[in-house]
Amino acid sequence: xxxxxxxxxxxxxxxxxxxxxxxxxxxxxxxxxxxxxxxxxxxxxxxxxxxxxxxxxxxxxxxxxxxxxxxxxxxxxxxxxxxxxxxxxxxxxxxxxxxxxxxxxxxxxxxxxxxxxxxxxxxxxxxxxxxxxxxxxxxxxxxxxxxxxxxxxxxxxxxxxxxxxxxxxxxxxxxxxxxxxxxxxxxxxxxxxxxxxxxxxxxxxxxxxxxxxxxxxxxxxxxxxxxxxxxxxxxxxxxxxxxxxxxxxxxxxxxxxxxxxxxxxxxxxxxxxxxxxxxxxxxxxxxxxxxxxxxxxxxxxxxxxxxxxxxxxxxxxxxxxxxxxxxxxxxxxxxxxxxxxxxxxxxxxxxxxxxxxxxxxxxxxxxxxxxxxxxxxxxxxxxxxxxxxxxxxxxxxxxxxxxxxxxxxxxxxxxxxxxxxxxxxxxxxxxxxxxxxxxxxxxxxxxxxxxxxxxxxxxxxxxxxxxxxxxxxxxxxxxxxxxxxxxxxxxxxxxxxxxxxxxxxxxxxxxxxxxxxxxxxxxxxxxxxxxxxxxxxxxxxxxxxxxxxxxxxxxxxxxxxxxxxxxxxxxxxxxxxxxxxxxxxxxxxxxxxxxxxxxxxxxxxxxxxxxxxxxxxxxxxxxxxxxxxxxxxxxxxxxxxxxxxxxxxxxxxxxxxxxxxxxxxxxxxxxxxxxxxxxxxxxxxxxxxxxxxxxxxxxxxxxxxxxxxxxxxxxxxxxxxxxxxxxxxxxxxxxxxxxxxxxxxxxxxxxxxxxxxxxxxxxxxxxxxxxxxxxxxxxxxxxxxxxxxxxxxxxxxxxxxxxxxxxxxxxxxxxxxxxxxxxxxxxxxxxxxxxxxxxxxxxxxxxxxxxxxxxxxxxxxxxxxxxxxxx
Numbered sequence: 001x002x003x004x005x006x007x008x009x010x011x012x013x014x015x016x017x018x019x020x021x022x023x024x025x026x027x028x029x030x031x032x033x034x035x036x037x038x039x040x041x042x043x044x045x046x047x048x049x050x051x052x053x054x055x056x057x058x059x060x061x062x063x064x065x066x067x068x069x070x071x072x073x074x075x076x077x078x079x080x081x082x083x084x085x086x087x088x089x090x091x092x093x094x095x096x097x098x099x100x101x102x103x104x105x106x107x108x109x110x111x112x113x114x115x116x117x118x119x120x121x122x123x124x125x126x127x128x129x130x131x132x133x134x135x136x137x138x139x140x141x142x143x144x145x146x147x148x149x150x151x152x153x154x155x156x157x158x159x160x161x162x163x164x165x166x167x168x169x170x171x172x173x174x175x176x177x178x179x180x181x182x183x184x185x186x187x188x189x190x191x192x193x194x195x196x197x198x199x200x201x202x203x204x205x206x207x208x209x210x211x212x213x214x215x216x217x218x219x220x221x222x223x224x225x226x227x228x229x230x231x232x233x234x235x236x237x238x239x240x241x242x243x244x245x246x247x248x249x250x251x252x253x254x255x256x257x258x259x260x261x262x263x264x265x266x267x268x269x270x271x272x273x274x275x276x277x278x279x280x281x282x283x284x285x286x287x288x289x290x291x292x293x294x295x296x297x298x299x300x301x302x303x304x305x306x307x308x309x310x311x312x313x314x315x316x317x318x319x320x321x322x323x324x325x326x327x328x329x330x331x332x333x334x335x336x337x338x339x340x341x342x343x344x345x346x347x348x349x350x351x352x353x354x355x356x357x358x359x360x361x362x363x364x365x366x367x368x369x370x371x372x373x374x375x376x377x378x379x380x381x382x383x384x385x386x387x388x389x390x391x392x393x394x395x396x397x398x399x400x401x402x403x404x405x406x407x408x409x410x411x412x413x414x415x416x417x418x419x420x421x422x423x424x425x426x427x428x429x430x431x432x433x434x435x436x437x438x439x440x441x442x443x444x445x446x447x448x449x450x451x452x453x454x455x456x457x458x459x460x461x462x463x464x465x466x467x468x469x470x471x472x473x474x475x476x477x478x479x480x481x482x483x484x485x486x487x488x489x490x491x492x493x494x495x496x497x498x499x500x501x502x503x504x505x506x507x508x509x510x511x512x513x514x515x516x517x518x519x520x521x522x523x524x525x526x527x528x529x530x531x532x533x534x535x536x537x538x539x540x541x542x543x544x545x546x547x548x549x550x551x552x553x554x555x556x557x558x559x560x561x562x563x564x565x566x567x568x569x570x571x572x573x574x575x576x577x578x579x580x581x582x583x584x585x586x587x588x589x590x591x592x593x594x595x596x597x598x599x600x601x602x603x604x605x606x607x608x609x610x611x612x613x614x615x616x617x618x619x620x621x622x623x624x625x626x627x628x629x630x631x632x633x634x635x636x637x638x639x640x641x642x643x644x645x646x647x648x649x650x651x652x653x654x655x656x657x658x659x660x661x662x663x664x665x666x667x668x669x670x671x672x673x674x675x676x677x678x679x680x681x682x683x684x685x686x687x688x689x690x691x692x693x694x695x696x697x698x699x700x701x702x703x704x705x706x707x708x709x710x711x712x713x714x715x716x717x718x719x720x721x722x723x724x725x726x727x728x729x730x731x732x733x734x735x736x737x738x739x740x741x742x743x744x745x746x747x748x749x750x751x752x753x754x755x756x757x758x759x760x761x762x763x764x765x766x767x768x769x770x771x772x773x774x775x776x777x778x779x780x781x782x783x784x785x786x787x788x789x790x791x792x793x794x795x796x797x798x799x800x801x802x803x804x805x806x807x808x809x810x811x812x813x814x815x816x817x818x819x820x821x822x823x824x825x826x827x828x829x830x831x832x833x834x835x836x837x838x839x840x841x842x843x844x845x846x847x848x849x850x851x852x853x854x855x856x857x858x859x860x861x862x863x864x865x866x867x868x869x870x871x
Contacts (some may be wrong), residue, residue: 040073040162043155051152052378055200057338058152060189064090066155067182074162075099076173082235086215089186091235094154096161096180098173101134108134108177109244115403116245116324117474119411126404135392135399136246138239139385140181140316143222145188145213147254148196148337149377154182156378157385168390175393179239179246184232185221188213196337199702206336210705212643216652220645220853222251222315226482226510228443229652229854236316241323241445247399248286248326250388251317252381255331258347260354261301261367262380263308263331264290268353269493271310274477275321276406280310282326286388290330293387299380301367306353307331311489313506314481322477323445324406330384332377345369407474414471422483423457423521424467429779432563432611433857434518438467441482441512442536447473449531458523467534468527482512483520488762488820500755501822507761507787508819514763514783517858546607548600551616555603558613559591559777562657562857565864567612568593569658572631574602580629580870582773585621591776591865594626630869632679632726635664639691640707646684646730646849653854659867666709674720680867681720685731685788685849688739714740722839728866732789734845743838744796745804745845748830757826759786762819766808766832774807774835774844774865782808783817784832784848785856791847793831808833808862833862 044050046066047058071079071094078095085091101108111133114121121129142151158180161169172178183189191213199205212218217230224233240249255263265287271280287304294302308329312318320327335341345368348357359366392399414420428434438448449468454461469479486509488494494502513520548555557564559581568578579594588594594617595603603614636654638647654661664681668674674681689695693708709716718741721727729737738745749757764786768778795804810827833850836843844866850859 040070040159042159047155050375051156052149052373052375054340054373054375055205055338057148057193057196058155059193060089060151060183060186063151063155063182063189064092067092067094067158070158070162075102077158077162078102078105082238083231085186086231087187087190089190091186091232092182093235093239094158094180094182096158096173096178097134097176101174101177105177112136112244115400116407118404118408119473130397130400130404133400135176135248135396136179136244137176137248137250137389137392138179138181138244138246139250139252139388140184140236141252141381142182142189143184143251144219144253145185145192146209146337147334148192149254149332149374149381150252151183151189152374153252153378153381153385154180156382158182160386172386172389172393175396176389178389179244181236181239184236185214187215192337200339204702206339207701208337208642210640210642210701212645212648214648216648217853218643218645218648220649222317223313223506223853225316225319226314226444226512227440227853227855229656234443237443240316240320240325241443245323245445246325247403248282248328248388248392249317249320250286250328250330250384252384253329253331254334254377255307257334257341257372258343259333259349259351259357260303260307260363261299261333261372261376262294262303262384263306263329264294264302264304264384265328265330266305267308267310267312267329268306269309270489270491272318272481274480276324276409276477278402278406279321279324279326282402283321283328286326286328286391289391290384290387293383293390294380295365297379297383299383300365301333302365303354303363305362307351309352309493309505311504314510319478322475322481324403324410324474330381332380333372335372335374335377338374340371340373342371343369410474410476411472414473414476417471418524419471419480419484419522420525421471421523421527422469422479423462423523423527424469425519425521426463426465426467428519430517430561430857432561433516435611436857437512437516437518438534439536441469441479442534444475444478444482446475446479448534450534452530452532455529457527457529458525460521468529468531470527481510484511484522485514486511486818490820498755500753501758501760501820504761509761509763511763511818514818515785515852515856515858517779517782545609546611546613548603548607548614549616550600550603550614551618553594553617553620554597555595555614556588556617557593557595558615559589559593561612561777562860562864563610563612564593564777565659565861565868566657567606567610568629568868569631569660570606570610571595571598571602573658574598576602578629579621579623579626580868581621581626582870583625585625586619588621588626589776590771591773593629594621627870630871631660632867632869633677634659634661634867635668635674635678635681636661637664637669637681637683637691639665639686640701640705641690641695644684644686644690646686649854650682650684650851653851653860656854657860657864659864666707666713669709669713669716672716674716675723675725678720678725679869680726680728681717682728682863683730683733683736686733687789688733688735691733691736718838721841721843724840726842726844726866728844728846728863730846730851731787731791731849734791734793734847737843737845741838741843743836743843744798745834745836746794746796747791747847748794748826749792752823752826755822757823759816759819759821760788762786762821763817764815764821765811765817767811768808769806772805772807772835774833774862776865777861781811782858784808784850784859785852786848787852790849791845792827793834793845793847795831795834803837805835805837806831806833807835
């Protein structure tokens, strides 16, 4: 068993105290395990109410106490603390199986690994793994914390698994290893529970949270499976992609309140191809059994093959099919947090592939309306949990044989397919970001080799240290989607009859290499060079630490690396003076950094931690070429109204690279001292009405959690710019400048029908003015992610056209790199990033999310450059 999965310290004293406190009738009603050391209290006995009781939420700290108790009292349950959450709470993973299986987990894990990657195994070894292995099923709950039932369901599930002695449970325990993640976001459970408990019994009882329910990224936490920016994602990925690679995975969620009562697998159309066909059949198979069990229990309103398409973002349940895992989702209709909701029949509507709220083959038993409670959701999730385990246990041998078939066939497809490998050259515009991308692939459990020496392949020269990713491995599907150009399907599942696009569930493509700005070459012939396997978990991989060579004038840091900014921020933290080249000078390019002097130990430490090279500086460049760089005072705007995920992602990114910032709220903007306090103010992607407060539901929140800076705030921000400040806007936040500053700038895609322009979730090509300070360190051509209400700019005729600088323009033709694009001609040669001189300051309008979900490393420098000044 991996050392990182260590047991949680338990408390037998707590157990005996609780048992002693049970009333005689309660104790008599509590089932006793055959070999258990003591009576195990039910959740109702422990918490004082059934899970999912009206207006009752159990907080994570109390849930942890109960799980510790179960782990101590039951030899069927092994509770492990894999580490702290973002805010320092225990992140638990619970293993459930028979005592004999739990005692033999290392061997079961080894047998499972042989089936998930059978390369080099003999037929006899495969048959042994099938005969003696166990079906491994991972299920997770509570990822989205306002979907409150998720964290409330596992106590009932685990108590039943600890205490039931019927034939069905015995089979589950004997034939499966069940791995539960009982709260994928422990911090969010605390945040939401505390909020709800504060207002229960008042007019704001059902008010939605005013802030993000993950400290950084809120609802986007399930968009992080392929990048693994958060520690919670890393824990989940370790279980799913590396240490266990289960045969099935179910992520239990909630959805809107006014449709079907529960969605169960399989997904609706369209699907994303390149997974083994068996994985899609398995999803339908598991989903049918889940639906069957729900119908047996007279649970109404169950739909499958609807609502959620098979092509979604690369979150955990949507990327797992390409790991040869039956990656599935359940979605239960929500109540009002833990408050019951009454739904009238006419309020019930259909959805994707459920065109009307009427009976159909995938929805044979519509719910008629009425009261809907959190207890209803707990019941449905509990049934879905056990039905998944039941069918896996009854068909253990078939499930394991299918695991072998899926993985071995993907290897064969790699051997026989057109693309034999992907080569990642050592020579990159930003080599450290390329190394980080390799780390992301390692986090997926992808096998990567690194060349020992330079070589030539298919007419291209690759330097020593280039990476080789063969497609002849079980994770071929993961590799293909993360590294190769992608086109979103165009058919009746993605287009309405009038030709207008049907919005993808999230992204049209999730091409990691494009997001990160890394060159990757698909090759059509096998790569046969001397190489070594790259080791490590990949979460923090950098290129072996940078080298250090002091010159007569100190150190030179190349500005093409994102991590150059991290190194500079660390130098500033230590009080070191840094200069920046503002024009090319000999071997030094505009945007490079010069460090005249710094302690050797500090430089060595920063080089080792960031991977940045500190090169010898041979000549004094002088202030004409390299004035002193300044650490700008940065303010990042944050509002209420549920929080803004783009703001949270921006905070996370700034902290990852060591940028100092302060959170700016309405009072700061309206207080009249913006320019005294800040050099740069950043407005994340957001609607103007959400920022100003001019939207339709402010009464839904208590007074102290209503926000909006109104027209006065717009005027204050303009005054900040005119006084010499820099205002940076991402995407839709550009409306504040367009509507509020009276500048001759137009968003040319605003209001354009989707039949004429559409590019949702796509990567598009732009030309970059690398002579402009905002473009320093960027390549001449880059890829940007276009998402949602992103903007494209046109400068209208005016007498001061020289004040408008087009830093990035969409290319003239073939704008689309991956995803989908209608209306290329509308945006070709138009501005994607506009810098405007206004008064004594500057407005930087970035029409896209330059830091989209802390994934688009290839465009980070557009933001970073705005946060570094010169004297």
